[in-house]
Each structure stands twice: as structure tokens, then as C-alpha cells.
Amino acid sequence: MTETHWRADPLTWGQGPRVFEVFLEPTCPFSVKTFNKLDALLEQAGPDRITIKIRLQSQPWHMFSGVITRCILAASTLPGGKASAKAVMQAVGDHRMEFEFAHHAGGPNLDATPHDIIARIEAYTGLQLRDAFAIRDLDREIKWHSKYARQNGIHVSPTFMVDGLIQPGMSSGDEVSAWVAVLLG
Template identity: 30%
Template sequence: MSLPPQFSGHRISGKADAKHTLELYLDYVCPFSAKIWKQVYENVLPWLEQQHPGQVQVIFRNQIQPWHPSSTLVAEAALAVEQIDPAQFAPYSNALFVNQKSYFDEAVVDKTRTEQYKSLSALAATTSPSLSHDKVLSLLQIAPVSTAAEATNYGNKITNELKYHIKLGRQTGIHVSPTVLWDGIIENSISSGWTLEQWKEFFGNKL
């Protein structure tokens, strides 16, 4: 599956001309997504780049699960970061997974949308000097109106980017996270609980 230029940050390892593609459909507030991300980000990617350079590109795909309302807001924040500095998409994604419990249902049930945007922007500012709180927040925030008649329902400056990822997941037939694709086909054998050795065995049979 191709990756539009504006989402270049979603290629978290390898290059577009790699022989193989591993796609990870993940939700930032899904515990199992966090589990597979940690193993891949911390161990699998360095091993791949050292042992099989140029063989595999790894692409992160936003799988937004609406039964967790904050999933949309957290994904928006990651897309805002990518728009500002694509190189920070993966580090910020890692920060989101590390801090994912801050965005679980019970943690945000009494927080407004704007409060959550401010929290996400503050986290971004701790990730890189290129990601100022105000810069990220400016892409996320929505100005309130005095009356319902004034409302436009246009969303924020990230809404169109968000729509792309939702449409992609639906078109591809992805239902839950994590879901992993190998060369465009869903690979049901891959588990979020895999060790590095199991990942090595998988690639040993594929490369």
C-alpha cells in the first residue's frame, strides 16, 4: 500500500523501494497496540535495520477505534505533530503509547475536548524542541461559538488528514487493533505478545 507524501512520518523504518512492507494498524489507546509497538519500536526495528538493511519498510497506520472517544483526539495530535515535523511522528507516537493510560476512558471522562488537546500538545512539547505547545494546539483547537446557529461543523485543521486514515482502514477491511499486514495481506499469525525471537523467526521465513 502506498503512503502519500504528507504522511511520510508514518514510514517508521526503511524506504519506499524496500522489497517488503510491514504495516501496523494500531490505536494509541489500545493496550495490545502499545504492547506490539514497544516490541517493534525498541527491538524489532533496530534488529531489522542492522541485519536486513533495505529489505523491509515498516509503516504505522492509524486505526481509530471510536468506542474509545479519546482515540480520535490522540490520533489527531499525532497527525498534527507529523504536519509540523514528520521526523517526530514516531517519537511522539512512542510517547503516546508510553503515556496511553492518561487517555483511557476513565482518565478523560470528565475532561473537555479542549483540555485533552492541551494535554496532548504539552506532551508533544516535551518530545522535541520543534514541537511547541502553541504550534500543535493551533492545529487541533476549535473556536467555540455563542449560538448553535453559528456552528459550521468543519472540524479542525487536521480533520481532512484524519478522514484519510479512517477511510483507508475501512477500505482495507481492518476491524480491530492491532492488525498487521505483510506485503498488503493481513498476517493473522502475528501476535502482540511476540518476543524478538519470534519476530526473527517470522522474518527468517519471509526474507
């Protein structure tokens, strides 16, 4: 039996001394709002001044959260690495209701299977995720994200952390300039 070697690319952008960690659930509307501001944040603050780290915060009331989280981490193992993972997050965010249940419990996704969800993501991104999704021990990455969140007292998304300290005053509704002020103020 041949052993395959893989590596999940860290979901990190920038290389500055201030570390901004965002804990996101891919189908949460507030997490999507946060995700959509991260590029502007990096541009405004400067990649040499901040480091952005996305931490995945799977939540059971978002019914396909586990499947989508695994798809994101699977994408990070592909040749595009974190860019592929980011493409999955963007596709899910842009088409959120195709990956979510109505009122967290109903709607057309009741008939969807994990294979359907993977196929939708593949169609939107052009990525081939099935083999990466099936990586036998990919769950170690998923567990790392969950454990890291628990160790830091994170229970909901989005949650914001600067240099290891939770920032309860930060919100997905804030302007990017407000985030910059907190980070570099």
C-alpha cells in the same frame, strides 16, 4: 484570506522491499505493546530489508481515540514530521491511562475536554499542537487512514499486514524475533 499549505509526513520507517504495516489505536494496550517493539524490529530486521508503516486505526470504544489520532497526524505536519508524530504516540503510550477511560466508560477522563487532551500531549512532548490540530482539512488524512483500513478489512487493532496480506497469526505478544522470521523467513 491566506491559504496555508501543509503536508502530513507519512509514518514510515526503513526503505526495504518487505512492507510491514501495523494498524494501531494509540490508547489500546496491545497497540502500545506493538508500537514499543517497532524500533527493535527495524534494528533487527534492518532498515534496508523492511519498511514499517504505521496506520492509525481510531476506535470509538477508546473514547479520545479521534482526538489523539488527530494530534498524531497534526504532529506529523510540524517541522519534526514523523518524528514528532512518533513522540506523540510514545507519550500517549507511556501515559496511557491519562488518555483512556476506566473500562471504556468511566473515570476521571469523563471531565476531560479535547483541549485538556491536547494540553497533556503538549506537556509530555514539548510540541505545540494547537495550531496544527486546527488545520482545517487535516481530516482528509484521518479519513485516508480509516478508508485504507476498511478497504483492507481491518476492524481492530493491532492488525498486522505484510506486503498487503493480513497476518492473523501475528500478535503484539510475539517476540520481535518472531516478527523478523515472518518478514524475512
